[in-house]
Amino acid sequence: MKLQRLLLIIAGIVLLLGGVGYLGVGVVVTNILMNVPGHCSSESNYYTNRPESFVKWDGTPLPQHAIEEPYTLVEFHPRGDETIRLNGWHILANEDKATPTIIIVHGLGTCKKHPANLMTANMLLDAGFNVFVPDLREHGDSQRLDGRFTAGIEEHLDPLGAYDWLVNEYGVPADKVGIMGFSLGAATSSMSFAKEPQLVALWADSPFANLPMTITYELRRLGFPTFLSGSSVLMARVLYGLDLNSANTEDAFGTQRNGRAVYLTHGTADERLSVDFTTRLTEIMHETDPSFEPWLVEDMGHVEAIWEFTDEYQSRLVTFFTQAFAS
Numbered sequence: 001m002k003l004q005r006l007l008l009i010i011a012g013i014v015l016l017l018g019g020v021g022y023l024g025v026g027v028v029v030t031n032i033l034m035n036v037p038g039h040c041s042s043e044s045n046y047y048t049n050r051p052e053s054f055v056k057w058d059g060t061p062l063p064q065h066a067i068e069e070p071y072t073l074v075e076f077h078p079r080g081d082e083t084i085r086l087n088g089w090h091i092l093a094n095e096d097k098a099t100p101t102i103i104i105v106h107g108l109g110t111c112k113k114h115p116a117n118l119m120t121a122n123m124l125l126d127a128g129f130n131v132f133v134p135d136l137r138e139h140g141d142s143q144r145l146d147g148r149f150t151a152g153i154e155e156h157l158d159p160l161g162a163y164d165w166l167v168n169e170y171g172v173p174a175d176k177v178g179i180m181g182f183s184l185g186a187a188t189s190s191m192s193f194a195k196e197p198q199l200v201a202l203w204a205d206s207p208f209a210n211l212p213m214t215i216t217y218e219l220r221r222l223g224f225p226t227f228l229s230g231s232s233v234l235m236a237r238v239l240y241g242l243d244l245n246s247a248n249t250e251d252a253f254g255t256q257r258n259g260r261a262v263y264l265t266h267g268t269a270d271e272r273l274s275v276d277f278t279t280r281l282t283e284i285m286h287e288t289d290p291s292f293e294p295w296l297v298e299d300m301g302h303v304e305a306i307w308e309f310t311d312e313y314q315s316r317l318v319t320f321f322t323q324a325f326a327s
Helices: 003-031 114-127 158-170 184-195 211-223 226-240 276-285 310-326
Strands: 072-074 084-093 101-105 130-136 178-184 201-205 261-267 296-297
Touching: 003 261, 084 114, 084 158, 101 114, 101 158, 101 184, 114 130, 114 178, 114 226, 114 310, 130 184, 158 184, 178 184, 178 310, 184 201, 201 310, 211 276, 261 276, 261 310
Parallel strands: 101 130, 101 178, 178 201, 201 261, 261 296
Antiparallel strands: 072 084, 084 130
């Protein structure tokens, strides 16, 4: 009996230590996954980018894509929270306030100065759209809070704040705004689109589908065992009060789309956010629109299509938003 009791005590201690270790590693992994990298810092080649003059991330000048239209630096707030300061560029191709405006949302660790955002802005301005290019919280020139991102759970309120500024402060008609984004910005845009029924159209370049699936892929990419995904979800709730299971883009392509125009594009060789996410979102789209097909760009990595197939990207982008606002 004494031996049996000793074995039970030892087993309990092992389980306790294992549980503590599991949660401890979960804390570390959670903080790694939620950290905002400083790619838009003064050390980046594109830190000094402006609409009228910008370079690629490798420092290559892009004078052919320089934006000549007038722009204003706007300060605004996330929807429902005036304590957080955000900013963005409002760029006008047409001063008529009824001109459709597209909100362009950057990815994780970048900002409004990223060349992909400015390249896209130029494409849309050339086609007669106005654009708004914001910095999300923790990024660029917007307010820094705690150095972490929440995969769109909190950030999706930032593009909605931009939408509110456009409609309530500048005077754009509520049904004359679309949204697009890259990577985390695509996911964030999708969540904003799901929450604001008057956003007309959504273009998502390389989004994730839902966060639990994303965490598993990210752990694999970083070399962590994937069984830690449960610990990461738990510790995000304990440490930050965040329900990571609530972070998904699926509603934008399913229950909250309500017949609105959506577009999906993804590189088939994407190692940052797998094309499997777009496959999942396409399956959801097929429940209401069996004819929907994403633009899967063969052999392209993460957000590479805009650089390798620039003319086609512009043609598809402009055609999509033109048709969305014409219908």
